[in-house]
Amino acid sequence: MVQWTSLAAAALLANGAAAQNMLRFACSQLVVDRVDPLVNPGVRYTPHLHQIVGGNSFNxxxxxxxxxxxxxxxxxxxxxxxxxxxxxxxxxxxxAKNGSYTRVPQTGNGGPQGTLVNKGGLDIYYIPSGKVTAFKPGFRMIAGNAGNTEDSKVSKGNICHRCWTATNENTFIGGAPCSGSDTVAIPNDIKCKMIRQTIIFPTCWDGKNLDSPDHKSHVTYSGSGASGGGNCPSTHPVKLPQVMYELMWNVSTFSDKSIWPDSGPAFTYSMNLGGSAAHGDYVFGWKGDSLQKAMDKNCNLNKDCPAAGLTYQPPEKYNNCNVKQQAPEAVDGWLKAMPMGEMAIKA
Known part of the structure; x- marks a missing residue:
């Protein structure tokens, strides 16, 4: 019997829907770059650094x-x-205590189909709830607010962090995503070996606009958590697959408290802000009607799904899909400051 240890399984079991299928798959880093074609189109050296995954036509x-x-x-x-x-x-x-910064390494997250291998990057979910309509070409949206400084303005049921007290990603910690002791804030606790970040996107669309000026108004949430969403309101009547990002930040290499700063958080996002500013950007780019078929044909996890024409490729293939930085600068190793404003400089 498959051992349902992943956050996804926990979420589905909690909702009495263990038989529900969903896509859950790994994406490795395409590039780590200071560009943002949604919020700052055409700009090099945007205000903060992003990690990007997916298709190599990103620009x-x-x-x-x-x-x-x-x-x-x-x-x-x-x-x-x-x-x-x-x-x-x-x-x-x-x-670090000396004021220098380094990127926190990432790992995949295990689950019922075994470890998801990703070189950096994140895991992606498409969770259906009943009949859903796949996104259209040109569709894009944002979850979260990169400038938000108040945890109280964030729904913990949609954007959250979990202190993972094991270094093994297959040792499941806690219950369904964005529940229990999960917090909006980034855990800054020496007992955390990894920090799991979850970003859940809205599931209801107005059916007309592929985008909106704030990249949010054309969609809305219907409930919270990884349930696939509830009934949609009349203003946004079209039910979408629920997109969820899952990131595992491996903080075990920073377990020596003597190197932590004397004051302030040890872990922060590239906006120099905490979990309240966590956000995700999404630009749809599935071939043809493959995503719609995947939802209709109950394709599951990261396996081939001939009924929808989905083809799984192994890590040695997707790990090697990369692009060069469009805002060239040092992002690896120890840096004098986070990449904000001027080009980053090695410490």
Whole structure:
């Protein structure tokens, strides 16, 4: 019998829907770069650093009509060949006592299908709840607010962090995502070996606009947690698959408290803000109607799904889909400061 130890299984079991299928797959880092074609199109050295995964046609502008990811990308850093979408988030940094910074390394997260292998990057979920309508070409959205400084303004049921007290990602800690002791704030506790970050996107669409000026108003939440969402309101009547990002930040290499700063948080995001500013960006880029078929045909996890034409590619393939930085700077090793404003400089 499959041992349902993943957060996804816990969420589904909690909702009495253990038989429900969903896509759950790994994406390795395409690039770590200071660009953001949604919030700062055309700008190099944007205010903060992102990690980007997905199709290799990712660029500075990505106009929704002119830039068809599925047409322009020749590879993807995600598990499914048909998924040329782009997904990105902020980067977590560790600040040392001497004031220098380094990026926190990442690992995949295990689950019922075994360890998901990703070189950096994150795990992606598409969770259906009843009949859903797949995103359309040109669709994009953002979850969270990169400038938010108040935890109280964030729904813990949609964006959260969990202190993972084991270094083995298959040792499941806690219950369903964004529940229990999960917090909006980034845990800054020496007992945390990893920090799991969860970002859950809205599931209801107005059915008209592929985007909106704030990249949010054309969609809305219907409930919270990884349930696939509830009934949609009349203003946003179209039910979408629930997109969820899952990131495992490995903080076990920073377990020596003597190197932590004397005051302030040791872990922070690349905006120099905490968990209240956690956010994710999404640009749809599945080939043809492959995502709609995947939802309709109950495709599951990260396996081939012939009924929908989905093809799984192994890590040695998707790990090697990379692009060069479009805002070149040092992002690895110890840095004098987080990459904000001027180009980053090695410590």
């Amino acid at each position: 500075l502008t990505m106009e929704p009509v002119a830039h068809d990811l599925a047409e322009k990308s020749t590879c993807t850093s995600c598990s499914f060949v048909q998924d040329l979408s782009n997904y990105w988030t902020a980067v977590m940094f560790f600040k």
